Amino acid sequence: MRGIKIINLILIISLIFFSSSCSDNNIKEKISYYTNGDIREILYNKTDKMYGLKTQFYPNGNLNTISYFKNVKSTMFIGFYESGQILMKGNIENDLYEGLWVYYYGNGKLMNKGNFKKGIRVGIWYHYSKEGKLTIEDCKEGVED
Numbered sequence: 001m002r003g004i005k006i007i008n009l010i011l012i013i014s015l016i017f018f019s020s021s022c023s024d025n026n027i028k029e030k031i032s033y034y035t036n037g038d039i040r041e042i043l044y045n046k047t048d049k050m051y052g053l054k055t056q057f058y059p060n061g062n063l064n065t066i067s068y069f070k071n072v073k074s075t076m077f078i079g080f081y082e083s084g085q086i087l088m089k090g091n092i093e094n095d096l097y098e099g100l101w102v103y104y105y106g107n108g109k110l111m112n113k114g115n116f117k118k119g120i121r122v123g124i125w126y127h128y129s130k131e132g133k134l135t136i137e138d139c140k141e142g143v144e145d
Contacts, residue, residue, distance in 0.1 A: 027052070034059055058082045081106050090116070105130055 032041045038061060043054040056064040062084040068076040075092040085108050090101030096119030103111040109132060114125030125137045 093118075 027044055027046050030041075030043050030045060031039060034040050036059075038059065039057055041054070041056045044052040046052075052069060054065075054067040054069065056066075058064050058080075060082065062082060063080045064082075065080065066078045070076070073094045076090075077092055078089040079087040081087050083106060085106055086104050087106075088101060088103045090097060091099045097116035098118065100113065100115055102113040105111050107130070109130065110128050112125055112127040114121060114137075115123050127135045127137060129135075
C-alpha cells in the first residue's frame with residue numbers, strides 16, 4: 001500500500017513538473033523498460049542534459065531512486081531498499097555528497113545522519129543501533145565516504 005502511495009506521489013510530481021515545462025520545447029521525457037515491459041526509468045532531458053525528475057524502479061516495480069536535478073550539477077536524491085523502504089536521502093553537488101544525509105535500516109528506523117562537505121563527512125554524526133540506541137561519532141575533516 002505504501003508503495004502505491006509513493007508511486008502516485010511521483011506521478012503527481014512528474015505531471016506538475018512536465019506541465020510546468022511544456023512551454024519549453026527543449027525538455028524531453030525518456031522512459032526505459034525492462035525486457036518484461038515494466039518501467040525501469042523515467043527521466044527528463046533538456047538539451048541532452050539531465051533536468052528535473054529522474055525516477056528508477058526495481059524489477060519488482062518498487063522505487064529504486066528518485067533524483068531531482070535542479071541543474072546539471074545539483075541533485076536532491078532519495079534511495080530505496082527493494083522492499084520500498086527509504087534507504088537514504090540527501091543532496092549531491094558536483095557529483096559529491098553535500099549537506100545533511102540521513103540513512104535508514106530496512107525496517108524504516110533511523111540508522112545514522114550527519115553532514116557532508118564536498119563529499120567528506122564532517123561534524124558530528126549520529127548513529128543508531130537497530131534497537132534505537134544512539135551513539136555519537138565526531139568525524140574529522142578529510143574522511144571521505
